[in-house]
Amino acid sequence: MKPRSIAVVGAAETTRLGRIPDMSVIGLHADAALNALADAGLTAKDIDGVATAGESPVAIAHYLGITPTWADGTAVGGCSFMLHVRHAAAAINEGLCKTVLITHGESGRSRVGSGGFGRAPSSLMGQFEMPFGVTSPPTMFTIPVMRYLKARGYTEEDLATVAVIQREWAALNPRASFKDPITVDDVLNSPMIAWPFRMLMCCLVTDGGGALILTSADRAKDFPQKPVYILGTGESVETPMVSQMEDFTSSRAFRVSGRKAFDEAGISPADVDHLMIYDAFAHLPLYGLEDLGFCKPGEAAGFIRDRNTAPGGVLPLNTNGGGLSYMHSGMYGMYALQESVRQMRGIAPAQAPGAKIAVSHGVGGMFAASGTVIFGNES
Protein backbone atom coordinates (compact mmCIF):
# COMPACT_ATOMS: atom_id res chain seq x y z
CA MET A 1 0.00 0.00 0.00
CA LYS A 2 0.95 3.63 -0.41
CA PRO A 3 2.02 5.03 2.98
CA ARG A 4 -0.49 7.48 4.53
CA SER A 5 -3.28 6.57 2.06
CA ILE A 6 -5.44 5.14 4.86
CA ALA A 7 -6.23 6.50 8.33
CA VAL A 8 -7.78 5.36 11.59
CA VAL A 9 -10.65 7.75 12.33
CA GLY A 10 -12.33 5.85 15.15
CA ALA A 11 -10.87 3.79 17.99
CA ALA A 12 -12.22 2.62 21.32
CA GLU A 13 -12.17 -0.20 23.81
CA THR A 14 -15.14 -1.59 25.68
CA THR A 15 -16.56 0.72 28.34
CA ARG A 16 -15.21 -1.62 31.00
CA LEU A 17 -12.25 -4.04 31.02
CA GLY A 18 -11.41 -6.83 33.39
CA ARG A 19 -14.26 -8.89 34.79
CA ILE A 20 -17.52 -8.33 32.89
CA PRO A 21 -19.81 -11.26 33.72
CA ASP A 22 -22.92 -9.39 32.54
CA MET A 23 -21.85 -9.26 28.88
CA SER A 24 -21.50 -12.01 26.27
CA VAL A 25 -18.84 -12.18 23.56
CA ILE A 26 -21.00 -10.56 20.91
CA GLY A 27 -22.15 -7.97 23.45
CA LEU A 28 -18.51 -6.98 24.02
CA HIS A 29 -17.96 -6.66 20.26
CA ALA A 30 -21.00 -4.39 20.03
CA ASP A 31 -20.05 -2.23 23.03
CA ALA A 32 -16.60 -1.60 21.54
CA ALA A 33 -18.10 -0.98 18.08
CA LEU A 34 -20.63 1.56 19.40
CA ASN A 35 -17.85 3.35 21.32
CA ALA A 36 -15.67 3.49 18.19
CA LEU A 37 -18.57 4.74 16.06
CA ALA A 38 -19.25 7.49 18.61
CA ASP A 39 -15.53 8.35 18.63
CA ALA A 40 -15.69 8.78 14.83
CA GLY A 41 -19.04 10.59 14.85
CA LEU A 42 -20.60 7.82 12.75
CA THR A 43 -23.46 5.34 12.99
CA ALA A 44 -23.57 1.76 11.81
CA LYS A 45 -25.28 2.94 8.60
CA ASP A 46 -22.06 4.71 7.61
CA ILE A 47 -20.06 1.47 7.68
CA ASP A 48 -19.72 -0.58 4.49
CA GLY A 49 -16.90 -2.93 5.47
CA VAL A 50 -16.66 -5.31 8.45
CA ALA A 51 -13.77 -7.42 9.74
CA THR A 52 -13.58 -9.49 12.89
CA ALA A 53 -12.15 -12.64 14.46
CA GLY A 54 -13.62 -14.89 17.12
CA GLU A 55 -17.08 -14.09 15.82
CA SER A 56 -18.17 -14.26 12.20
CA PRO A 57 -18.28 -10.94 10.33
CA VAL A 58 -21.78 -12.04 9.34
CA ALA A 59 -22.86 -12.13 12.97
CA ILE A 60 -21.30 -8.75 13.73
CA ALA A 61 -22.77 -7.06 10.64
CA HIS A 62 -26.24 -8.40 11.38
CA TYR A 63 -26.07 -7.62 15.11
CA LEU A 64 -25.07 -4.00 14.47
CA GLY A 65 -27.31 -3.47 11.43
CA ILE A 66 -24.57 -3.04 8.83
CA THR A 67 -24.93 -3.87 5.13
CA PRO A 68 -21.33 -4.39 4.02
CA THR A 69 -19.91 -4.55 0.52
CA TRP A 70 -16.76 -6.13 1.98
CA ALA A 71 -16.24 -8.59 4.82
CA ASP A 72 -13.12 -10.26 6.26
CA GLY A 73 -13.21 -13.11 8.77
CA THR A 74 -9.47 -13.78 8.86
CA ALA A 75 -8.91 -15.60 12.15
CA VAL A 76 -5.26 -16.46 12.85
CA GLY A 77 -5.33 -15.80 16.59
CA GLY A 78 -4.50 -12.69 18.57
CA CYS A 79 -2.89 -10.76 15.71
CA SER A 80 -5.94 -11.17 13.45
CA PHE A 81 -6.78 -7.49 13.92
CA MET A 82 -3.39 -6.41 12.55
CA LEU A 83 -4.18 -8.48 9.46
CA HIS A 84 -7.67 -6.93 9.30
CA VAL A 85 -6.09 -3.45 9.25
CA ARG A 86 -3.84 -4.55 6.41
CA HIS A 87 -6.65 -6.16 4.43
CA ALA A 88 -8.99 -3.23 5.05
CA ALA A 89 -6.37 -0.79 3.78
CA ALA A 90 -6.06 -2.79 0.58
CA ALA A 91 -9.84 -3.07 0.21
CA ILE A 92 -10.40 0.67 0.67
CA ASN A 93 -7.61 1.52 -1.74
CA GLU A 94 -9.12 -0.92 -4.27
CA GLY A 95 -12.55 0.69 -3.93
CA LEU A 96 -14.26 -2.38 -2.44
CA CYS A 97 -15.62 -0.28 0.43
CA LYS A 98 -15.08 3.14 1.99
CA THR A 99 -15.37 2.86 5.77
CA VAL A 100 -14.34 -0.29 7.63
CA LEU A 101 -15.23 -1.36 11.16
CA ILE A 102 -12.91 -3.90 12.82
CA THR A 103 -14.25 -5.41 16.05
CA HIS A 104 -12.97 -7.59 18.86
CA GLY A 105 -14.75 -8.89 21.94
CA GLU A 106 -13.84 -11.76 24.22
CA SER A 107 -15.18 -13.09 27.47
CA GLY A 108 -11.80 -14.56 28.36
CA ARG A 109 -12.35 -14.64 32.12
CA SER A 110 -16.11 -14.92 32.55
CA ARG A 111 -16.64 -17.23 29.53
CA VAL A 112 -20.10 -15.83 28.73
CA GLY A 113 -21.18 -17.02 25.30
CA SER A 114 -17.75 -18.32 24.32
CA GLY A 115 -16.41 -21.74 23.33
CA GLY A 116 -13.65 -23.74 24.98
CA PHE A 117 -10.05 -24.45 24.05
CA GLY A 118 -9.47 -27.63 22.15
CA ARG A 119 -8.50 -29.23 18.90
CA ALA A 120 -10.08 -32.12 17.01
CA PRO A 121 -8.17 -35.32 17.90
CA SER A 122 -7.70 -35.96 14.17
CA SER A 123 -6.02 -32.59 13.53
CA LEU A 124 -2.23 -32.54 13.39
CA MET A 125 -2.14 -30.74 16.73
CA GLY A 126 -4.65 -33.23 18.11
CA GLN A 127 -2.48 -36.16 17.03
CA PHE A 128 1.03 -34.91 17.62
CA GLU A 129 0.80 -32.39 20.49
CA MET A 130 -2.38 -32.86 22.55
CA PRO A 131 -1.54 -36.46 23.62
CA PHE A 132 1.53 -35.19 25.49
CA GLY A 133 -0.40 -33.02 27.91
CA VAL A 134 -0.41 -29.55 26.41
CA THR A 135 -3.31 -27.67 27.91
CA SER A 136 -3.43 -24.15 26.58
CA PRO A 137 -0.97 -21.34 25.79
CA PRO A 138 1.04 -21.62 29.06
CA THR A 139 2.24 -25.10 28.03
CA MET A 140 2.53 -24.42 24.30
CA PHE A 141 3.77 -20.89 23.72
CA THR A 142 6.49 -21.60 26.28
CA ILE A 143 7.86 -24.73 24.61
CA PRO A 144 10.68 -23.07 22.61
CA VAL A 145 11.94 -20.94 25.48
CA MET A 146 14.49 -23.25 27.16
CA ARG A 147 16.25 -23.55 23.79
CA TYR A 148 16.04 -19.78 23.29
CA LEU A 149 17.50 -19.01 26.72
CA LYS A 150 20.40 -21.39 26.14
CA ALA A 151 21.12 -20.10 22.61
CA ARG A 152 21.10 -16.46 23.71
CA GLY A 153 22.64 -16.82 27.16
CA TYR A 154 19.49 -15.34 28.74
CA THR A 155 18.22 -16.27 32.20
CA GLU A 156 14.99 -16.66 34.13
CA GLU A 157 15.79 -13.28 35.67
CA ASP A 158 15.72 -11.78 32.17
CA LEU A 159 12.19 -13.12 31.65
CA ALA A 160 11.17 -11.75 35.04
CA THR A 161 12.60 -8.31 34.22
CA VAL A 162 10.23 -8.01 31.25
CA ALA A 163 7.27 -8.40 33.61
CA VAL A 164 8.73 -6.00 36.20
CA ILE A 165 9.20 -3.16 33.71
CA GLN A 166 5.79 -3.64 32.13
CA ARG A 167 4.28 -3.33 35.59
CA GLU A 168 5.98 0.09 35.84
CA TRP A 169 4.07 1.15 32.72
CA ALA A 170 0.83 -0.33 34.07
CA ALA A 171 1.20 1.79 37.21
CA LEU A 172 0.78 4.85 34.97
CA ASN A 173 -2.44 3.54 33.42
CA PRO A 174 -5.67 3.90 35.43
CA ARG A 175 -7.37 1.17 33.37
CA ALA A 176 -4.63 -1.43 33.95
CA SER A 177 -5.67 -4.59 35.80
CA PHE A 178 -2.51 -4.77 37.93
CA LYS A 179 -0.72 -1.59 39.01
CA ASP A 180 1.26 -2.50 42.16
CA PRO A 181 5.06 -2.56 41.68
CA ILE A 182 6.75 -5.98 41.53
CA THR A 183 10.38 -7.10 41.74
CA VAL A 184 12.31 -9.80 39.92
CA ASP A 185 12.11 -11.88 43.10
CA ASP A 186 8.33 -11.42 43.23
CA VAL A 187 8.10 -12.80 39.70
CA LEU A 188 10.44 -15.73 40.38
CA ASN A 189 8.59 -16.57 43.61
CA SER A 190 5.12 -16.45 42.05
CA PRO A 191 3.45 -19.85 41.52
CA MET A 192 5.13 -22.15 39.01
CA ILE A 193 2.89 -22.71 35.98
CA ALA A 194 5.12 -24.50 33.50
CA TRP A 195 8.84 -24.41 34.20
CA PRO A 196 10.49 -21.97 33.65
CA PHE A 197 7.31 -19.87 33.57
CA ARG A 198 5.90 -18.45 36.80
CA MET A 199 2.45 -16.92 36.98
CA LEU A 200 3.75 -13.34 36.70
CA MET A 201 5.49 -14.22 33.41
CA CYS A 202 2.10 -15.17 31.94
CA CYS A 203 -0.58 -12.81 30.70
CA LEU A 204 -3.78 -11.96 32.50
CA VAL A 205 -7.10 -13.51 31.56
CA THR A 206 -9.75 -10.83 31.35
CA ASP A 207 -12.92 -9.76 29.52
CA GLY A 208 -13.08 -6.88 27.08
CA GLY A 209 -13.08 -5.69 23.52
CA GLY A 210 -12.03 -3.00 21.13
CA ALA A 211 -12.89 -1.61 17.70
CA LEU A 212 -11.26 0.47 14.98
CA ILE A 213 -12.70 2.46 12.08
CA LEU A 214 -10.60 3.02 8.97
CA THR A 215 -11.18 5.14 5.88
CA SER A 216 -9.16 6.78 3.13
CA ALA A 217 -6.77 9.55 4.17
CA ASP A 218 -8.47 12.08 1.89
CA ARG A 219 -11.67 11.70 3.94
CA ALA A 220 -9.93 11.46 7.30
CA LYS A 221 -9.66 15.18 8.01
CA ASP A 222 -13.49 15.46 8.07
CA PHE A 223 -13.73 13.37 11.26
CA PRO A 224 -13.70 14.73 14.82
CA GLN A 225 -10.50 12.96 15.95
CA LYS A 226 -6.95 13.61 14.85
CA PRO A 227 -6.33 11.11 12.03
CA VAL A 228 -3.77 8.37 12.61
CA TYR A 229 -2.22 7.32 9.31
CA ILE A 230 -1.07 3.87 8.32
CA LEU A 231 2.50 3.92 7.02
CA GLY A 232 3.05 0.24 6.43
CA THR A 233 1.70 -3.22 7.20
CA GLY A 234 2.93 -6.79 7.17
CA GLU A 235 1.63 -10.27 7.84
CA SER A 236 2.77 -13.87 7.72
CA VAL A 237 1.95 -17.32 9.06
CA GLU A 238 4.21 -20.24 9.90
CA THR A 239 2.88 -23.39 11.59
CA PRO A 240 -0.14 -24.44 13.69
CA MET A 241 2.18 -26.61 15.83
CA VAL A 242 4.74 -24.83 18.00
CA SER A 243 6.82 -28.01 18.06
CA GLN A 244 7.33 -27.62 14.31
CA MET A 245 8.44 -24.00 14.16
CA GLU A 246 11.51 -23.66 11.96
CA ASP A 247 13.77 -21.99 14.52
CA PHE A 248 13.05 -22.05 18.27
CA THR A 249 15.13 -18.91 18.75
CA SER A 250 13.40 -16.69 16.18
CA SER A 251 9.93 -16.46 14.68
CA ARG A 252 9.86 -16.64 10.89
CA ALA A 253 6.40 -15.04 10.91
CA PHE A 254 7.73 -12.13 13.02
CA ARG A 255 10.65 -11.57 10.66
CA VAL A 256 8.59 -11.71 7.47
CA SER A 257 5.74 -9.56 8.78
CA GLY A 258 8.05 -6.98 10.33
CA ARG A 259 10.27 -6.68 7.26
CA LYS A 260 7.25 -6.21 5.00
CA ALA A 261 5.83 -3.44 7.19
CA PHE A 262 9.11 -1.56 7.57
CA ASP A 263 9.85 -1.80 3.84
CA GLU A 264 6.38 -0.55 2.98
CA ALA A 265 6.69 2.38 5.40
CA GLY A 266 10.20 3.13 4.17
CA ILE A 267 11.54 3.41 7.71
CA SER A 268 13.97 1.52 9.94
CA PRO A 269 13.68 0.61 13.63
CA ALA A 270 15.77 3.71 14.48
CA ASP A 271 12.85 5.87 13.24
CA VAL A 272 10.35 4.35 15.70
CA ASP A 273 9.21 6.42 18.69
CA HIS A 274 6.81 3.96 20.32
CA LEU A 275 6.52 0.19 20.18
CA MET A 276 3.93 -2.42 21.08
CA ILE A 277 4.96 -6.10 21.01
CA TYR A 278 2.18 -8.53 21.85
CA ASP A 279 3.23 -10.02 25.19
CA ALA A 280 1.14 -13.06 25.97
CA PHE A 281 4.22 -14.30 27.84
CA ALA A 282 7.41 -12.62 29.03
CA HIS A 283 9.59 -14.04 26.27
CA LEU A 284 7.67 -12.40 23.42
CA PRO A 285 9.09 -8.87 23.76
CA LEU A 286 12.58 -10.43 23.62
CA TYR A 287 11.81 -12.32 20.40
CA GLY A 288 10.04 -9.26 19.00
CA LEU A 289 12.90 -6.83 19.68
CA GLU A 290 15.31 -9.20 17.91
CA ASP A 291 13.11 -10.34 15.04
CA LEU A 292 11.95 -6.81 14.15
CA GLY A 293 15.54 -5.55 14.11
CA PHE A 294 15.47 -3.31 17.20
CA CYS A 295 18.17 -5.45 18.85
CA LYS A 296 20.75 -7.91 17.58
CA PRO A 297 20.18 -11.53 18.66
CA GLY A 298 21.43 -11.82 22.23
CA GLU A 299 21.07 -8.12 23.04
CA ALA A 300 17.32 -7.82 23.75
CA ALA A 301 17.46 -8.88 27.41
CA GLY A 302 20.23 -6.38 28.16
CA PHE A 303 18.34 -3.69 26.25
CA ILE A 304 15.35 -4.18 28.54
CA ARG A 305 17.46 -4.61 31.69
CA ASP A 306 19.19 -1.29 30.91
CA ARG A 307 15.77 0.41 31.02
CA ASN A 308 15.66 1.42 27.35
CA THR A 309 12.03 0.28 27.14
CA ALA A 310 11.01 1.48 30.63
CA PRO A 311 9.37 4.80 31.50
CA GLY A 312 11.92 7.47 30.59
CA GLY A 313 13.77 5.12 28.18
CA VAL A 314 14.56 5.72 24.51
CA LEU A 315 12.03 3.18 23.19
CA PRO A 316 8.77 3.12 25.19
CA LEU A 317 7.49 -0.47 24.89
CA ASN A 318 4.06 -1.82 25.85
CA THR A 319 3.13 1.43 27.54
CA ASN A 320 -0.39 0.32 28.48
CA GLY A 321 1.17 -2.37 30.74
CA GLY A 322 0.77 -5.06 28.07
CA GLY A 323 -0.89 -8.42 28.26
CA LEU A 324 1.16 -9.06 31.41
CA SER A 325 -0.41 -6.21 33.41
CA TYR A 326 -3.01 -4.23 31.42
CA MET A 327 -5.45 -6.81 30.13
CA HIS A 328 -5.49 -9.94 27.96
CA SER A 329 -8.79 -11.28 26.77
CA GLY A 330 -7.27 -14.04 24.63
CA MET A 331 -6.75 -12.16 21.37
CA TYR A 332 -4.79 -9.18 22.68
CA GLY A 333 -3.73 -7.67 19.35
CA MET A 334 -6.64 -5.24 19.35
CA TYR A 335 -5.42 -3.65 22.61
CA ALA A 336 -1.90 -3.19 21.23
CA LEU A 337 -3.44 -1.38 18.23
CA GLN A 338 -5.61 0.76 20.53
CA GLU A 339 -2.56 1.86 22.53
CA SER A 340 -0.66 2.72 19.33
CA VAL A 341 -3.59 4.87 18.17
CA ARG A 342 -3.80 6.61 21.59
CA GLN A 343 -0.07 7.34 21.43
CA MET A 344 -0.38 8.76 17.92
CA ARG A 345 -3.33 10.90 19.00
CA GLY A 346 -1.28 12.08 21.96
CA ILE A 347 -3.86 11.00 24.54
CA ALA A 348 -2.31 7.87 26.11
CA PRO A 349 -2.18 7.74 29.92
CA ALA A 350 1.59 7.12 29.68
CA GLN A 351 2.14 9.31 26.64
CA ALA A 352 5.49 9.12 24.83
CA PRO A 353 6.25 12.84 24.39
CA GLY A 354 6.30 13.93 20.76
CA ALA A 355 5.94 10.42 19.35
CA LYS A 356 5.40 10.49 15.56
CA ILE A 357 5.81 6.86 14.52
CA ALA A 358 4.37 3.86 16.39
CA VAL A 359 4.72 0.15 15.62
CA SER A 360 2.18 -2.45 16.72
CA HIS A 361 3.42 -6.01 16.34
CA GLY A 362 1.17 -8.98 16.99
CA VAL A 363 1.42 -12.73 17.31
CA GLY A 364 -1.28 -15.30 16.58
CA GLY A 365 -1.50 -18.77 18.09
CA MET A 366 1.83 -20.03 19.45
CA PHE A 367 4.17 -18.28 16.99
CA ALA A 368 1.70 -19.47 14.34
CA ALA A 369 1.01 -16.10 12.74
CA SER A 370 2.07 -12.49 12.87
CA GLY A 371 0.85 -9.06 11.84
CA THR A 372 2.58 -5.68 11.99
CA VAL A 373 1.07 -2.20 11.59
CA ILE A 374 3.12 1.00 11.50
CA PHE A 375 1.24 4.19 12.36
CA GLY A 376 2.15 7.84 11.97
CA ASN A 377 0.42 11.05 13.02
CA GLU A 378 1.67 13.32 10.24
CA SER A 379 -0.10 13.34 6.88
Next chain:
Amino acid sequence: MDRTLPQPTPETQHFWDGCKVGELRLQRCTACRESYFPPRPFCPACGSRAVEIYPASGKATLYSFVINHRPRPDMGAEPHSIAVVALAEGPRMMTNIVGCPQTPEALQLDMPLEVTFETFGAIALPFFKPAGA
Protein backbone atom coordinates in the same frame (compact mmCIF):
# COMPACT_ATOMS: atom_id res chain seq x y z
CA MET B 1 -9.60 -40.12 33.50
CA ASP B 2 -8.63 -41.63 30.15
CA ARG B 3 -5.58 -40.24 28.40
CA THR B 4 -6.28 -37.85 25.53
CA LEU B 5 -5.40 -39.84 22.43
CA PRO B 6 -4.87 -39.08 18.76
CA GLN B 7 -7.34 -40.06 16.10
CA PRO B 8 -5.27 -41.22 13.12
CA THR B 9 -6.16 -40.12 9.62
CA PRO B 10 -5.34 -41.97 6.36
CA GLU B 11 -2.22 -39.81 6.01
CA THR B 12 -0.92 -40.62 9.51
CA GLN B 13 -2.11 -44.22 10.01
CA HIS B 14 1.33 -45.70 9.25
CA PHE B 15 2.89 -43.67 12.07
CA TRP B 16 0.45 -44.88 14.69
CA ASP B 17 0.57 -48.46 13.34
CA GLY B 18 4.35 -48.27 13.77
CA CYS B 19 4.07 -47.15 17.38
CA LYS B 20 1.90 -50.21 18.09
CA VAL B 21 4.72 -52.51 16.96
CA GLY B 22 7.51 -50.53 18.61
CA GLU B 23 8.69 -48.69 15.50
CA LEU B 24 9.07 -44.93 15.14
CA ARG B 25 8.18 -44.49 11.47
CA LEU B 26 9.32 -41.41 9.61
CA GLN B 27 8.93 -40.46 5.98
CA ARG B 28 11.52 -39.26 3.53
CA CYS B 29 11.51 -38.03 -0.01
CA THR B 30 13.00 -40.41 -2.57
CA ALA B 31 13.82 -37.43 -4.79
CA CYS B 32 15.59 -35.02 -2.39
CA ARG B 33 16.12 -37.47 0.54
CA GLU B 34 14.66 -35.02 3.06
CA SER B 35 13.21 -36.68 6.21
CA TYR B 36 10.18 -34.95 7.62
CA PHE B 37 7.50 -34.98 10.33
CA PRO B 38 4.53 -34.86 10.93
CA PRO B 39 3.41 -37.35 8.28
CA ARG B 40 2.00 -36.26 4.93
CA PRO B 41 1.95 -37.93 1.51
CA PHE B 42 4.34 -35.48 -0.14
CA CYS B 43 7.68 -33.88 0.60
CA PRO B 44 7.35 -30.46 2.28
CA ALA B 45 10.83 -29.52 1.06
CA CYS B 46 10.40 -30.15 -2.69
CA GLY B 47 6.73 -31.06 -3.20
CA SER B 48 7.41 -34.51 -4.64
CA ARG B 49 4.82 -37.23 -4.01
CA ALA B 50 7.54 -39.88 -4.28
CA VAL B 51 7.99 -40.50 -0.56
CA GLU B 52 8.74 -43.61 1.49
CA ILE B 53 8.14 -44.72 5.05
CA TYR B 54 11.10 -46.03 7.05
CA PRO B 55 11.82 -46.95 10.67
CA ALA B 56 13.80 -44.25 12.45
CA SER B 57 16.64 -45.09 14.83
CA GLY B 58 14.67 -43.91 17.85
CA LYS B 59 17.68 -41.83 18.94
CA ALA B 60 17.15 -38.18 19.79
CA THR B 61 18.36 -35.30 21.93
CA LEU B 62 16.35 -33.02 24.20
CA TYR B 63 15.71 -29.83 22.24
CA SER B 64 13.39 -27.84 24.53
CA PHE B 65 10.79 -28.43 27.23
CA VAL B 66 8.53 -27.15 29.94
CA ILE B 67 7.55 -28.87 33.18
CA ASN B 68 3.82 -28.45 33.53
CA HIS B 69 2.90 -27.83 37.17
CA ARG B 70 -0.82 -27.76 36.38
CA PRO B 71 -1.35 -31.08 34.62
CA ARG B 72 -4.40 -31.78 32.57
CA PRO B 73 -6.70 -34.16 34.47
CA ASP B 74 -5.77 -37.09 32.19
CA MET B 75 -2.04 -36.53 32.84
CA GLY B 76 -2.08 -37.30 36.56
CA ALA B 77 -1.43 -35.00 39.50
CA GLU B 78 2.37 -34.57 39.44
CA PRO B 79 4.36 -32.02 37.41
CA HIS B 80 5.46 -33.55 34.11
CA SER B 81 7.60 -32.65 31.14
CA ILE B 82 6.27 -31.62 27.77
CA ALA B 83 9.25 -31.74 25.48
CA VAL B 84 10.39 -31.34 21.92
CA VAL B 85 13.13 -33.74 20.87
CA ALA B 86 15.43 -33.51 17.87
CA LEU B 87 15.44 -36.92 16.17
CA ALA B 88 18.78 -38.23 14.88
CA GLU B 89 17.23 -38.17 11.39
CA GLY B 90 16.55 -34.42 11.61
CA PRO B 91 12.87 -33.77 12.32
CA ARG B 92 11.67 -32.58 15.72
CA MET B 93 8.63 -33.90 17.55
CA MET B 94 6.71 -33.25 20.74
CA THR B 95 6.73 -35.95 23.40
CA ASN B 96 7.12 -36.56 27.14
CA ILE B 97 10.45 -37.45 28.74
CA VAL B 98 9.98 -40.49 30.97
CA GLY B 99 12.24 -42.65 33.13
CA CYS B 100 13.82 -39.74 35.01
CA PRO B 101 12.77 -37.15 37.60
CA GLN B 102 10.63 -34.40 36.12
CA THR B 103 12.93 -31.64 37.30
CA PRO B 104 15.11 -28.96 35.66
CA GLU B 105 18.14 -30.72 37.15
CA ALA B 106 17.35 -34.07 35.52
CA LEU B 107 16.19 -32.60 32.22
CA GLN B 108 19.22 -31.09 30.53
CA LEU B 109 19.07 -29.65 27.04
CA ASP B 110 20.89 -31.79 24.44
CA MET B 111 20.90 -34.90 26.67
CA PRO B 112 20.79 -38.12 24.57
CA LEU B 113 17.43 -39.90 24.53
CA GLU B 114 15.84 -43.00 23.06
CA VAL B 115 12.28 -43.77 22.13
CA THR B 116 10.01 -45.98 24.20
CA PHE B 117 6.35 -46.75 23.63
CA GLU B 118 3.43 -46.96 26.01
CA THR B 119 0.12 -48.49 25.01
CA PHE B 120 -3.21 -46.90 25.84
CA GLY B 121 -5.91 -49.18 24.39
CA ALA B 122 -5.82 -48.95 20.61
CA ILE B 123 -3.02 -46.38 20.57
CA ALA B 124 0.65 -46.48 21.57
CA LEU B 125 2.32 -43.12 22.27
CA PRO B 126 6.01 -42.50 21.58
CA PHE B 127 7.84 -41.24 24.65
CA PHE B 128 11.57 -40.68 25.14
CA LYS B 129 13.83 -41.72 28.02
CA PRO B 130 17.47 -40.99 28.84
CA ALA B 131 19.65 -43.11 26.53
CA GLY B 132 20.76 -46.33 28.18
CA ALA B 133 18.42 -45.86 31.16
